Amino acid sequence: MERILNIFRIKDLRNKVLIVAGLLVCSRVLAAIPLPGIQQAALKNLLAGNQLLGFLNIFSGGALSTMSIAMLGLGPYITSTIIMQLLTMVFPSLKAMYYEEGAVGRSKFNRYTRYLTVPLAVLQSYGFLRLLASQGVITNLSLAQEIINVIVATAGSLVLVWFGELITEQKIGNGISLLIFAGIVAGLPTSFRNAILTYTPGSMPFYILFLLLILAVTAAMVLMNEGVRKVAVSYAKRIRGNRVYGGVSTYLPLKVNQAGMIPIIFAISVLLVPQFIGQVLAGFSTHFATTINSWVNSFMNNQLLYGVVYFVLVFAFTYFYTAITFDPNEISKNLQRSGGFIPGLRPGEPTAQYLSKVTSRITFFGALFLGLVAILPLIIQAFTHTQSLTISGAAMLIVVAVALEVAQQIDSQLTVREYEGIR
Numbered sequence: 001m002e003r004i005l006n007i008f009r010i011k012d013l014r015n016k017v018l019i020v021a022g023l024l025v026c027s028r029v030l031a032a033i034p035l036p037g038i039q040q041a042a043l044k045n046l047l048a049g050n051q052l053l054g055f056l057n058i059f060s061g062g063a064l065s066t067m068s069i070a071m072l073g074l075g076p077y078i079t080s081t082i083i084m085q086l087l088t089m090v091f092p093s094l095k096a097m098y099y100e101e102g103a104v105g106r107s108k109f110n111r112y113t114r115y116l117t118v119p120l121a122v123l124q125s126y127g128f129l130r131l132l133a134s135q136g137v138i139t140n141l142s143l144a145q146e147i148i149n150v151i152v153a154t155a156g157s158l159v160l161v162w163f164g165e166l167i168t169e170q171k172i173g174n175g176i177s178l179l180i181f182a183g184i185v186a187g188l189p190t191s192f193r194n195a196i197l198t199y200t201p202g203s204m205p206f207y208i209l210f211l212l213l214i215l216a217v218t219a220a221m222v223l224m225n226e227g228v229r230k231v232a233v234s235y236a237k238r239i240r241g242n243r244v245y246g247g248v249s250t251y252l253p254l255k256v257n258q259a260g261m262i263p264i265i266f267a268i269s270v271l272l273v274p275q276f277i278g279q280v281l282a283g284f285s286t287h288f289a290t291t292i293n294s295w296v297n298s299f300m301n302n303q304l305l306y307g308v309v310y311f312v313l314v315f316a317f318t319y320f321y322t323a324i325t326f327d328p329n330e331i332s333k334n335l336q337r338s339g340g341f342i343p344g345l346r347p348g349e350p351t352a353q354y355l356s357k358v359t360s361r362i363t364f365f366g367a368l369f370l371g372l373v374a375i376l377p378l379i380i381q382a383f384t385h386t387q388s389l390t391i392s393g394a395a396m397l398i399v400v401a402v403a404l405e406v407a408q409q410i411d412s413q414l415t416v417r418e419y420e421g422i423r
Contacts, residue, residue, distance in 0.1 A: 006414055013413055016170040023163045023175075024182045030070040030156055031183065035149050036141075038067040043137045067137070070156035071128065073183070074176055076121035077113070077161045082262060084113045089324060099330050117161060118154070125153035171413070173406040181402040184395045213380055214396075217373075221400040224369045227256035229362045231355070235340045252335075254359060257366040258326055260401075263317035264374050264394050270313055271306075307378045311371040318367035319360075328355035373397050 008014045043065070064071045088095040097105040129149055132138045141149070160179060167175030230251040332352040341347050345354055372379070373394065 007410060010414075013172075013410070016172055020167050020170050020172060020178065023167050024178065027070070027160060027163055027179050027182060028186060030159065031068045031186075032066065033069050035067050035069060035071070035138075035152065036145070039137050039139060043067055043132070067132070068156070069152050070160055072121055072124055072153055072157040074157070074160055074164065074179060076124055076157050077117045077164075077176065078265070079120055079124075080113050080116040082265070083116065084109065085324060099327065114161065118158065121154040121157045122150060125150045125157075129153070172409050173402065177398065177402045177405065180398055184399055210380065217376065217396060218400060220369070221373070221397055222404065224257055224366070225397075225401050225404060227365075228253040229256070229358060230254075231358060232343055233335065233340050234343055235338070252331070252355075254355075254362060255366075256362050257369060258359075258363070259318045259321040259366065259370065261394060261397065262321045263314045263367070263370055266317040266321070267310060267313035267374065271310060303378055307375045311375050314371045314374045315367040318370050319363055322359065322363050322366075326359055328352040328359065331355060 007017060064073065084094070088098055094109070098109045099105075101108075129138060129146060133141070161176075164175030164179050167173065167178055169175075230253055232249065233252050234249045329352045332348060332355065335341065335351065336347040342351055342354060345351050373396070376396070
């Protein structure tokens, strides 16, 4: 308790915490203001039967489930970030901006990401509204009202991005991650209430097993999120004038889970492409669309087949995204420029090959972990034999990662002020 109180004894840190808390409250207020003309019963049924919308509801902080003015959440910004990362593979200038130009290049890259967020938000809001209208969720709206809803939904998403940047500036956590974290945590009371309402005396063993699984999975997530492979790096001594620089040894931390949540997002998108195609083709050929939707539904209802394909896709995309974001050749060049080297290896190509080999090995465990996290709801249902006791592995991964990041950043600020950390 004493360690927690230290946060509020420092005026600067206390103000930062209060600013972040205020912005999170504002984000929840936005998530509670619905758009006009929404049929809540139809919306609930649609979200329950569409896994993509249910997954996107996590990133909207639950705003999609209420069709609020912030219904898109941070989805357009996340999509924009992924697209920009992929474009670094196509355009060398973007790659140089992101990896070689330092803080100035990263700032420019992030600015382009925000610019791309605007048209993506417009397209996503229009697509969602048309989909909901076709499903009877939105009724009796004129063209002017639809345009206003698109503008409002786009503005709500951009406001959330702005909130995220303001939170990041306080340096006690990543703003985008904290907003998603707040949305997930805000849904916990409803989950607890549903669990209590469905409780029966004979289901006590399943509830106990469910709690044990959550504790075990949380511990595993902490270990994997904090797991790094430390590659020893030494710096040669350099003499400049009368001073000697370098001559120190350190290490290069390679995270086991470098891809984060991105592989799960990719896998979900690929799995639901056939369903999207079926909805598009419904306007041209009802028979063909019905055939595709029937095939998709039978695939989704086969839990074993669906789980295996989902796991394989997440596993493959983890390697794919790690290969995009981690460039052994670039790291080898940076080490060589700064006079660093891995003991026993020559700078340049041998160092790059070694880093690539190490990354490939540790990514195997990261990919295996993310695959299991993705199919966690299926695993829990298999053990507990009930639909009411389930939890999203993706949501748990976000909560654990954000909590650890916030604790570390607050701990570092307390350490700077000569206080003991809060871990």
